[in-house]
Amino acid sequence: MTKNHFLSLYQYNTWANNTILNHLKQLPEGIIRSQVKSVFPSIFDTLMHVYIIDQGWYSVLTKAYRSDDYQTIKTTVDRLVSEVKDLELGDFTKKQQNLAINLETFIAGNDMGYMDTFSGVQMTYGDVVTHMVNHGTYHRGNVTAMLHQLGEKGVPTDYGVYLYYTSRQ
Template sequence: MTGVKQLYDYHLWANKRIFNHIEGLPKETVYQEVKSVFPSVCDVLLHMCTTDLVWLRTLSGAAYEEVIESAGKFQAAAKGDMKAIKQQALELETLYLNLFSRLADERQTISFHPPKYGKLVTTYADVIQHVVNHGTYHRGNVTAMLRQLGHPGVPTDYVYYLYEKKESKG
């Protein structure tokens, strides 16, 4: 596995580590209010999952209005519901992998035009890189928030992913 598919595989691996780690903590931990970028760990994970949905729908060619509508529906349905957020993350994994299987060239260009930012022509690879970077940033928020709440975080750095993949091949 190389390139953007490996980066996305890392993103999945890191998200699963976060979800699995959280499941081992007291249930109320993810809902506790924290003075941070988001009011709770659950809210960070909802944001991450919503953003992954937005970019999947964008990469799949959905119109801007459809993308925003589907994101809003998901957020309304999953707010405060870790089970729904985790389920959506699993469904998104399948849908992204499906997208990769249909994508002939990750350097293929795509254009989109959100009203706030204007038109952008970029590659699928660049958007996936953004999805992964966005996830990495917010997994850091989760770790910081967990520590504020008196719980350890879980390592999700890319190098840990590489070591784990090496060990599973070895």
């Protein structure tokens, strides 16, 4: 395990998100909002979901609100949807990158073994980071499937691919 395994894991997540976003920028304009029959109605809706969930976990980790404060969570989700739903991919990417910087700073500066209760479930901060990375991986797979439905190719974002690329730098 590396010195800060959870920071390394989240850096992989950041790399994978950036890889997908950069790939999408190369595709025909409008494809990310094309309707598909999938988990979410479009690629952009999938990206927005991951961003909002990550933002929510960041807010809970930094104690901006409690994980069982469902009214605040609903209000925040509604606000975030309103803020990002009409963004161009470049502006959305900037929001995603700012969140990644905030999360990486949090991970680097906090004890990932710290145990807390999130909506009645005992989890360490490291458990939350692992969940976030797993959640992102799952939905990047959705994006790849959606791209194939739309006649486009995906881009590999597996952890092993990340390790390969970063070992070459």
